[in-house]
Amino acid sequence: MAKxxxxxxxxxxxxxxxxxxxxxxxxEHEITAFIGPSGCGKSTMLKSLNRMNDLIEGCKxxxxxxxxxxNIQELDVNALRxxxxxxxxxxxxxxxxxxxxxxxxPRTHGVRNKAKLDDIVEKSLHDAAIWDELKDRLKKSAxxxxxxxxxxxxxxxxxxxxxxxxxxxxxxxxxxPISTAKIEELVSTLKDEYTIVIVTHNMQQAVRxxxxxxxxxxxxxxxxxxxxxxxxxPKDKRTEDYITGRFG
Amino acid sequence: xxxxxxxxxxxxxxxxxVMGSLIERSIEMTIxxxxxxxxxxxxxxxxxxxxxxxxxxxIESLCLKLILQQQxxxxxxxxxxxxxxxxxxxxxxxxxxADISEIALLLADTSYIKKLEHITLMAEQxxxxxxxxxxxxxxxxxxxxxxxxxxxxxxxxxxxxxKDDLIALISENVKNGSQAMDLLMIAKYFERIGDHAVNIxxxxxxxxxxxxxxxxxx
Numbered sequence: 001m002a003k004x005x006x007x008x009x010x011x012x013x014x015x016x017x018x019x020x021x022x023x024x025x026x027x028e029h030e031i032t033a034f035i036g037p038s039g040c041g042k043s044t045m046l047k048s049l050n051r052m053n054d055l056i057e058g059c060k061x062x063x064x065x066x067x068x069x070x071n072i073q074e075l076d077v078n079a080l081r082x083x084x085x086x087x088x089x090x091x092x093x094x095x096x097x098x099x100x101x102x103x104x105x106p107r108t109h110g111v112r113n114k115a116k117l118d119d120i121v122e123k124s125l126h127d128a129a130i131w132d133e134l135k136d137r138l139k140k141s142a143x144x145x146x147x148x149x150x151x152x153x154x155x156x157x158x159x160x161x162x163x164x165x166x167x168x169x170x171x172x173x174x175x176x177p178i179s180t181a182k183i184e185e186l187v188s189t190l191k192d193e194y195t196i197v198i199v200t201h202n203m204q205q206a207v208r209x210x211x212x213x214x215x216x217x218x219x220x221x222x223x224x225x226x227x228x229x230x231x232x233x234p235k236d237k238r239t240e241d242y243i244t245g246r247f248g
Numbered sequence: 249x250x251x252x253x254x255x256x257x258x259x260x261x262x263x264x265x266v267m268g269s270l271i272e273r274s275i276e277m278t279i280x281x282x283x284x285x286x287x288x289x290x291x292x293x294x295x296x297x298x299x300x301x302x303x304x305x306x307i308e309s310l311c312l313k314l315i316l317q318q319q320x321x322x323x324x325x326x327x328x329x330x331x332x333x334x335x336x337x338x339x340x341x342x343x344x345x346a347d348i349s350e351i352a353l354l355l356a357d358t359s360y361i362k363k364l365e366h367i368t369l370m371a372e373q374x375x376x377x378x379x380x381x382x383x384x385x386x387x388x389x390x391x392x393x394x395x396x397x398x399x400x401x402x403x404x405x406x407x408x409x410x411k412d413d414l415i416a417l418i419s420e421n422v423k424n425g426s427q428a429m430d431l432l433m434i435a436k437y438f439e440r441i442g443d444h445a446v447n448i449x450x451x452x453x454x455x456x457x458x459x460x461x462x463x464x465x466x
Contacts, residue, residue: 204319231321233458243321245250
């Protein structure tokens with residue numbers, strides 16, 4: 001079932017066209033990977049899904065993005081971002097305790113009850129596969145954690161507001177192989193509850209964790225399909241050239 | 249951008265050409281050993297098997313190194329995985345050429361109970377199939393691979409001819425039985441060499457198209 005449906009999406013930053021006639025369906029409870037060279041529009045596409053590009057001056061969007069058949073431009077932007085959470089490339093915990101990092105979102109959305117917040121913090125850290133490591137350090141600063149732990153705290157923070165979709169922009173590019181493996185494993189378990197869209201430069205990561213892959217080039221989707229098909233028998237020569245490293 | 253990787257793929261191609269030529273040479277020697285009852289050629293073909301086995305190991309190591317270092321995808325992955333599968337069949341062809349030569353050694357001092365006409369034709373046909381299947385891989389030639397696959401019927405027909413002849417010879421004189429069994433074994437080994445060439449050609453087809461005909465059938 002389609003969670004997100006993107007139709008004829010054009011996006012301009014001033015005179016520069018960053019996305020050109022993008023059409024894509026993102027199925028529910030699947031992991032969709034966006035791949036492509038730097039500047040191809042994949043991160044722009046990701047950010048468009050929760051209207052992060054609204055913050056950029058001169059950004060103009062045409063076409064439509066439907067979330068559960070509702071145009072996201074017509075939704076309240078805060079309500080949209082509650083439903084479509086995001087994790088960034090570099091772990092960016094707030095300069096506060098682990099507990100407060102996770103409780104930040106729910107508090108912003110009006111949750112005040114201590115017991116309820118405790119439950120949310122525990123469940124979120126649990127879902128982000130870091131509860132056992134941090135349950136005795138909840139009051140310590142999140143900035144003192146390792147990069148891999150910080151990133152999982154950020155994932156927990158995103159999960160705390162119970163989103164339906166999780167956007168991940170190269171979530172492991174700043175992490176060591178062990179932390180990367182933990183996040184990849186985590187992402188695979190999260191898809192039962194969430195729809196996940198991940199931007200990655202790591203082809204093997206896309207192969208390992210995603211169900212579907214879309215290949216972007218010059219703001220367009222050259223090819224999309226199941227990850228297995230795209231990485232075994234790509235239909236377009238440009239896809240083949242890119243994934244086999246012949247590009248350029 | 250991927251100079252090392254391309255160089256390794258080129259090396260893989262070259263190694264397969266070398267292994268292919270070793271097998272061709274081994275089959276040629278086997279044919280000569282049989283038709284000319286030449287013991288020296290028979291022994292050479294038997295000894296050649298070791299070089300073929302070593303080449304299989306070398307290519308296998310190269311493929312594993314390629315997978316480890318380059319993590320190939322798409323066409324590159326098919327090229328490497330097809331090579332890994334092909335060398336198993338190529339090694340078996342070497343074994344069977346040696347097996348035929350061992351029988352040729354046993355028969356070298358006796359006169360044949362029949363002309364080797366169909367066996368010689370089988371030998372030539374299978375040798376061509378082996379050459380063409382390796383060429384098809386190296387040249388990425390789908391048409392050539394398919395010709396090899398279709399040629400299997402020709403070899404099978406020759407085998408049936410040989411079998412019928414031998415049955416007739418045994419019926420004529422029971423004393424022909426022992427050599428008839430040896431000749432039937434030889435024909436069967438050539439028939440198997442043909443099958444292995446077809447396997448190679450099917451992997452060539454897979455490396456080019458991305459689908460293996462046996463996975464379609466199943």
